[in-house]
Amino acid sequence: MPFVRNFLLFSILLPMLCGVVSLSLKPGAARRLTLVAFAANIAMSAALLAHIMSAGEGFVYKMGAFPAPFGNEMYAGTLETLMALVFSAIMLMSVIGGREDVERDVIARKQSFFYLMSSFLLAAMLSIIYTNDLFTGYVFIEIITLTACSIIALKEGGKPLAATMSYLIMSLVGSALLLLAIAVIYSITGHLLVPDLSRSIDALMQSGDYYIPLVVATGLMTAGVGIKCALFPFHSWLPDAHAHATTSASSILSGLIIKCYLLLLVKVYARVFTLETVASLGVGPVLVVFGVAGLVFGSVTAIRQRDVKQMLSYSTVSQVGYICIAIGLGSRAGMAAACFHIIAHAAAKSMLFTAAGGLIRASGRKKSYDALRGAARRDPASAAAFICGSLAMVGIPLFSGFVSKLYTSAASVGTRFESSAILSVVVVSTVLNAMCYFPVVACILAKARDAGGEEPSAEAVASKRAEALETGAASDCAEPRRQGARAYAPVGHKPSYVVTLAAFIIINLGLGIISQPVLALIEKGI
Amino acid sequence: MAGGLLNNYYDVVAVILFCIGFTTLFLNRNLVKKIIGLNIVDTSVYLFLAAKGYITGRAAPVIKDGVASAEAYINPIPAGLILTGIVISVSVTAFSLALILNLYKKYETLDLDEILRLAAAAKEDE
Amino acid sequence: METKTEKSRDRAFSIFYSALCALFCLCLLSVLLVMAAKLPPFGDPGNPSNNEVPSRYIEQGPAETGAVNIVAAMILEYRGFDTFGESCVLFVAVCAVLALLRNEERDAFDELLHDMEESTHDVILKGVSRVVAPMIAAFGAYVIVNGHLSPGGGFSGGAILGSSMMLYAFSFGTREARRILSYDNCRRVMTAALLLYALIKGYSMFMGANGYSTGVSPGAPGRIFSAGLILPLNIAVGLIVACTMYILCILFSKGEMR
Numbered sequence: 074m075p076f077v078r079n080f081l082l083f084s085i086l087l088p089m090l091c092g093v094v095s096l097s098l099k100p101g102a103a104r105r106l107t108l109v110a111f112a113a114n115i116a117m118s119a120a121l122l123a124h125i126m127s128a129g130e131g132f133v134y135k136m137g138a139f140p141a142p143f144g145n146e147m148y149a150g151t152l153e154t155l156m157a158l159v160f161s162a163i164m165l166m167s168v169i170g171g172r173e174d175v176e177r178d179v180i181a182r183k184q185s186f187f188y189l190m191s192s193f194l195l196a197a198m199l200s201i202i203y204t205n206d207l208f209t210g211y212v213f214i215e216i217i218t219l220t221a222c223s224i225i226a227l228k229e230g231g232k233p234l235a236a237t238m239s240y241l242i243m244s245l246v247g248s249a250l251l252l253l254a255i256a257v258i259y260s261i262t263g264h265l266l267v268p269d270l271s272r273s274i275d276a277l278m279q280s281g282d283y284y285i286p287l288v289v290a291t292g293l294m295t296a297g298v299g300i301k302c303a304l305f306p307f308h309s310w311l312p313d314a315h316a317h318a319t320t321s322a323s324s325i326l327s328g329l330i331i332k333c334y335l336l337l338l339v340k341v342y343a344r345v346f347t348l349e350t351v352a353s354l355g356v357g358p359v360l361v362v363f364g365v366a367g368l369v370f371g372s373v374t375a376i377r378q379r380d381v382k383q384m385l386s387y388s389t390v391s392q393v394g395y396i397c398i399a400i401g402l403g404s405r406a407g408m409a410a411a412c413f414h415i416i417a418h419a420a421a422k423s424m425l426f427t428a429a430g431g432l433i434r435a436s437g438r439k440k441s442y443d444a445l446r447g448a449a450r451r452d453p454a455s456a457a458a459f460i461c462g463s464l465a466m467v468g469i470p471l472f473s474g475f476v477s478k479l480y481t482s483a484a485s486v487g488t489r490f491e492s493s494a495i496l497s498v499v500v501v502s503t504v505l506n507a508m509c510y511f512p513v514v515a516c517i518l519a520k521a522r523d524a525g526g527e528e529p530s531a532e533a534v535a536s537k538r539a540e541a542l543e544t545g546a547a548s549d550c551a552e553p554r555r556q557g558a559r560a561y562a563p564v565g566h567k568p569s570y571v572v573t574l575a576a577f578i579i580i581n582l583g584l585g586i587i588s589q590p591v592l593a594l595i596e597k598g599i
Numbered sequence: 600m601a602g603g604l605l606n607n608y609y610d611v612v613a614v615i616l617f618c619i620g621f622t623t624l625f626l627n628r629n630l631v632k633k634i635i636g637l638n639i640v641d642t643s644v645y646l647f648l649a650a651k652g653y654i655t656g657r658a659a660p661v662i663k664d665g666v667a668s669a670e671a672y673i674n675p676i677p678a679g680l681i682l683t684g685i686v687i688s689v690s691v692t693a694f695s696l697a698l699i700l701n702l703y704k705k706y707e708t709l710d711l712d713e714i715l716r717l718a719a720a721a722k723e724d725e
Numbered sequence: 726m727e728t729k730t731e732k733s734r735d736r737a738f739s740i741f742y743s744a745l746c747a748l749f750c751l752c753l754l755s756v757l758l759v760m761a762a763k764l765p766p767f768g769d770p771g772n773p774s775n776n777e778v779p780s781r782y783i784e785q786g787p788a789e790t791g792a793v794n795i796v797a798a799m800i801l802e803y804r805g806f807d808t809f810g811e812s813c814v815l816f817v818a819v820c821a822v823l824a825l826l827r828n829e830e831r832d833a834f835d836e837l838l839h840d841m842e843e844s845t846h847d848v849i850l851k852g853v854s855r856v857v858a859p860m861i862a863a864f865g866a867y868v869i870v871n872g873h874l875s876p877g878g879g880f881s882g883g884a885i886l887g888s889s890m891m892l893y894a895f896s897f898g899t900r901e902a903r904r905i906l907s908y909d910n911c912r913r914v915m916t917a918a919l920l921l922y923a924l925i926k927g928y929s930m931f932m933g934a935n936g937y938s939t940g941v942s943p944g945a946p947g948r949i950f951s952a953g954l955i956l957p958l959n960i961a962v963g964l965i966v967a968c969t970m971y972i973l974c975i976l977f978s979k980g981e982m983r
Contacts, residue, residue: 138933603762690818
């Protein structure tokens with residue numbers, strides 16, 4: 074066996090060891106260790122991806138001396154490795170990008186815990202991505218539940234605690250449903266391993282035995298994972314939990330953790346139940362209906378927000394709905410579009426949260442649109458990243474969001490759904506997204522309001538909006554303008570923060586411009 | 600149907616417990632009672648799993664007198680899964696209780712709705 | 726007046742919500758009952774779950790792993806990665822609780838032990854626990870090291886060991902208890918045990934995946950020094966569980982809830 078395949082095991086063990094050691098370290102040392110481990114993880118995942126691309130197919134990794142149905146095993150295909158690479162990279166950038174906020178929001182003694190929890194989070198997410206065994210998946214989901222709740226609660230204050238409590242309760246309900254579903258599936262098939270399960274579920278569908286338990290288990294599993302990834306009727310916990318966490322935690326929660334569950338849903342449908350079974354059980358239409366409802370509800374609520382982090386959180390609700398629509402299409406192309414949007418949204422939303430953190434720091438730590446007025450002048454780097462992220466979310470060509478909209482629309486052709494209906498949903502979501510993001514962009518680009526001065530006229534805002542569209546990534550902050558009485562001074566940044574934002578922008582543009590190889594990898598992997 | 604219910608009486612009890620736990624979780628506003636409900640739900644799933652491992656007339660899977668025949672012992676897999684599950688629910692319960700303690704110190708109430716109302720009414724910057 | 730209408734609206738909403746919940750739970754119950762009736766019959770040897778996997782565990786388990794207790798062989802050897810994840814759950818839970826409750830002063834944990842000094846005038850409690858606590862600890866150690874031979878193992882034995890530590894701390898609470906069972910010592914033991922676990926498990930997974938032998942023989946089933954790596958793994962798990970239970974218990978003893 075080529076040695077490079079062992080990187081799969083190492084990329085899970087390394088963050089775990091680093092997390093265990095972090096308990097005894099001072100915050101600075103814990104941070105450096107964590108960042109080194111995450112960087113090493115990126116390198117290992119990249120090496121694995123290169124190996125799989127050159128080998129032409131994925132491989133199964135035995136976790137121990139005993140082969141598959143008896144021992145644990147991992148499967149690394151192109152989809153898994155690509156996701157691992159993206160998750161490690163975004164994790165590293167989120168932790169670097171939110172460092173200043175962690176240092177302020179979390180009291181000094183507890184900062185080591187933040188890095189400890191992020192290490193365990195990355196290890197657990199990689200295990201869920203790679204695992205080929207449902208019960209292993211359940212165990213690591215519980216690690217994610219604990220660590221995710223804990224990084225929200227680390228921020229001082231009552232609001233994060235209350236948000237954590239509702240998140241925790243919903244998460245535990247989801248876990249209980251998932252565990253019951255796994256138990257039922259085990260009792261009717263006798264397997265926990267994905268390939269074996271897929272074979273025996275196929276046989277059960279052929280023979281018609283245990284049809285009712287199979288349907289109930291599918292429903293329980295979809296509901297369980299749906300609660301955890303905030304699918305529409307179960308989304309109530311998400312906005313508070315994501316909005317009240319510290320910057321890094323928000324971008325990890327919104328960018329990665331939700332995506333991890335969605336990816337699990339894709340894997341369960343595509344690998345365990347197979348697409349034909351899912352189609353005959355009628356899961357697709359349900360997902361599409363809830364997805365559309367979530368998309369519309371999330372966007373409309375996001376438009377009404379006047380707090381930038383709340384707006385971003387509600388926008389996550391709508392994007393989860395969007396991904397569920399793509400999953401619910403039930404075709405391989407739909408699954409591929411969903412996976413691409415998982416990556417695209419992970420990159421865009423973590424960048425938005427990181428940049429929003431920078432803008433909020435530059436605006437006296439206030440999150441309302443009013444306070445953010447003129448933030449582009451105080452903090453051009455963050456503003457550039459925020460605008461870039463907004464354009465990606467709206468789906469302007471050249472950005473990642475555009476490609477996923479294109480592929481979802483293309484995937485809807487030839488499925489049982491009217492492609493005109495799906496197309497109109499895509500168009501509506503574009504319009505609603507634009508309505509969410511442009512008020513914020515207009516606010517940060519506008520002139521800072523003088524004390525007692527009047528607000529910029531609607532025309533000025535509109536021209537700013539057009540300007541934002543034209544200049545795109547390049548912030549137009551250099552434009553000379555008479556400066557009013559500014560409420561807050563411009564802020565300086567650590568070089569690492571600016572480099573992180575630049576890397577985020579490059580990833581988002583890269584996903585939009587060179588989307589073809591990424592999609593090829595995803596389609597090969599499903 | 601009735602025969603199936605009578606035969607699978609462990610499953611029936613587990614399912615009823617599951618729903619009792621869920622009802623406790625939803626209908627009580629007291630956080631500690633909610634956590635108790637969640638524990639009932641977890642326990643019911645373990646009962647369900649334990650029933651899946653049992654085979655009538657066979658012994659626990661600890662090899663006795665060198666009889667290593669699959670005909671003599673019950674299925675060990677659900678037992679292992681339950682062990683893992685129990686440890687997880689202990690951990691999660693400990694974390695929830697710690698969180699409840701902190702919330703109680705902050706808001707002096709255990710009522711979740713009240714806590715969420717107080718948290719929403721609080722000023723933005725603490 | 727306004728608050729009154731608001732209150733009645735709240736009450737109407739909560740009645741509506743309760744009714745909805747009850748209805749939902751009844752629906753869930755009926756669906757699950759129908760499912761339970763259709764599940765494989767209870768206790769039948771021909772059920773789908775009694776396939777080649779448990780047969781191999783029972784028939785080959787003692788030869789392949791050296792453990793007589795098949796459940797121990799399964800969780801620590803065959804499906805060892807799950808159990809590694811489980812130990813990590815415990816560790817993460819302790820860290821999360823520490824982060825939440827260890828708020829005030831630097832040594833809140835040791836202060837707590839110090840505070841207990843006042844409640845140690847009970848002669849009977851002290852006398853009894855002086856005899857009983859070591860016995861419980863010895864029993865816990867017995868359960869841990871016999872994990873591969875009899876029912877029990879790291880998790881149950883660790884819980885027993887932890888309870889003897891709690892008894893010791895609650896009844897004595899002296900400086901002596903603080904010296905031995907301080908937070909720093911527990912943390913060191915827990916970290917070392919989990920690192921040991923990770924290294925052993927990582928080594929055996931690495932060797933197994935690459936097709937090498939671990940170089941540890943399973944030994945003769947039934948002996949105390951047998952079952953290869955299961956014994957050290959059980960000891961590591963036992964130490965993690967004992968320290969976890971003890972730290973959680975001491976941290977919770979501070980909180981008061983009416």
